Amino acid sequence: MINYLISSKGDTRFANNGIYKSFLALLFTVFIFSCKKDKQETVDNKSLEPQQLINNITSKLSGADSITNFMQVLKNISLSKEEVSEGITVFAPLNEDVAITSAMVKDHIIKGSFNHYELYNKRIFNTLSGKELKISRSADTIWINGVQVGGKQIVYNDNEAVHTIKSSLTSTTTKDELHTTTIEVTVWDGTKWSIASPKGEVISGATVNLYATQKDYTDGAIAYSSKTNASGKATLKRLASGRYYIEAFYGNKTNTFRSSAEPYLGFYMGYAISGIFQSDAEVNAASKQSNAAPGNFKWVDLNNDGIVDSRDYYGLPYESTVTISALTRKTEISIGFLNNKKP
Structure with a gap:
């Protein structure tokens, strides 16, 4: 584009003009700023550490008494940077008599941050443990492997989403019937x-x-x-x-x-x-x-x-x-x- 402005019709008068110099300087400044911005955003995206992400989630849910058993184990879970590179979605089961282990926690985490409306009918996800989760949906009521999701997400942004579920997903399969009262x-x-x-x-x-x-x-x-x-x-x-x-x-x-x-x-x-x-x-x-x-x-x-x-x-x-x-x-x-x- 710069070459075109200089050589168009062989006219160099505009190139020598002060207005053109000002325009060129402005264009160059915008270009440099854009590069710096892109670079900064890339650095920010890559700087999200697994433990930082987990701390963000657990701190936001510190007052959620109904899922304390799961959150206590989640605090100490070990995730890799690759596992959180797209953000994560956590399905947190309500407190149960069954003890929660670190291995069970990975049955409840998938890559990517998905809000309530992205959990559409028949969608299949794979958890960090490799477990398959199947979404069933009727209007705003959602089940995962037959376990009902408790309303809309309680945390959601580009990096993290948390949904409560009625019970643990560990022993479930994609063929389980929908839980009812x-x-x-x-x-x-x-x-x-x-x-x-x-x-x-x-x-x-x-x-x-x-x-x-x-x-x-x-x-x-x-x-x-x-x-x-x-x-x-x-x-x-x-x-x-x-x-x-x-x-x-x-x-x-x-x-x-x-x-x-x-x-x-x-x-x-x-x-x-x-x-x-x-x-x-x-x-x-x-x-x-x-x-x-x-x-x-x-x-x-x-x-x-x-x-x-x-x-x-x-x-x-x-x-x-x-x-x-x-x-x-x-x-x-x-x-x-x-x-x-x-x-």
Whole structure:
């Protein structure tokens, strides 16, 4: 371009003109500045160290109590410069009882910084450990290998993105079904109690009903129902979030022992199970109650007066559990009779 301005039509008058010299100086300055800027940006991009990136993430999430277990291990993770050269996206699982290891952390990190909208349906990512992650999406609800992502990203910029997920991805595969809000109830037959079987035996074919309230139980308004399988488990999926009261029965065996055939003030009342007596020593140490013996149910002494009687009735069903969105809540129920030891 400079040569053209000097040689155009062979006219050198413009080249000797002060205006041209000023223009040339300006152009040269812009060129030099541009080179310096490009060089500076390149240096800045290359200067991002792995530990600096991890420190940036963990410092931003220092107040995120729900993912502290994962973040504590992430702080000490060792990454290479090549692994973070494109930035990273971290899928941080909510706190669980399962211990998090450094190897597990790499199952939850992918190269590149991806926001919520870039996690589109059927997209496949590979983690730093080589694990495959498959995205499933319905509107703004996202699952990774079946595990639900908890809303939009909690950290996002060109170098880092962090999303919370409901549980660890380590044991998942791309073929896993989408997690829903689920309650898994294991039903034990207390009449089969023995010293070797302190809970009794699991029972197949028992009915498990969930009620939104104890009043719904009185009215017979079942929210969800299922039967136990050969392992004694009833799995109730795709539930609305909330608390559910649990009724379980098989024939005349049940976990709801009504004090009367008629409701009292709109509720069925009765004794609440707190376990099964395992020994005579437990019987002697417990509140006084009818039919107290190893293998029989231990009832809750509501008013703590040392005697289980009509003043200790609860609203039924007594057992309940609260669902957790997109996770499986597990619980156990014992069924039997008022007197399991009766011949």
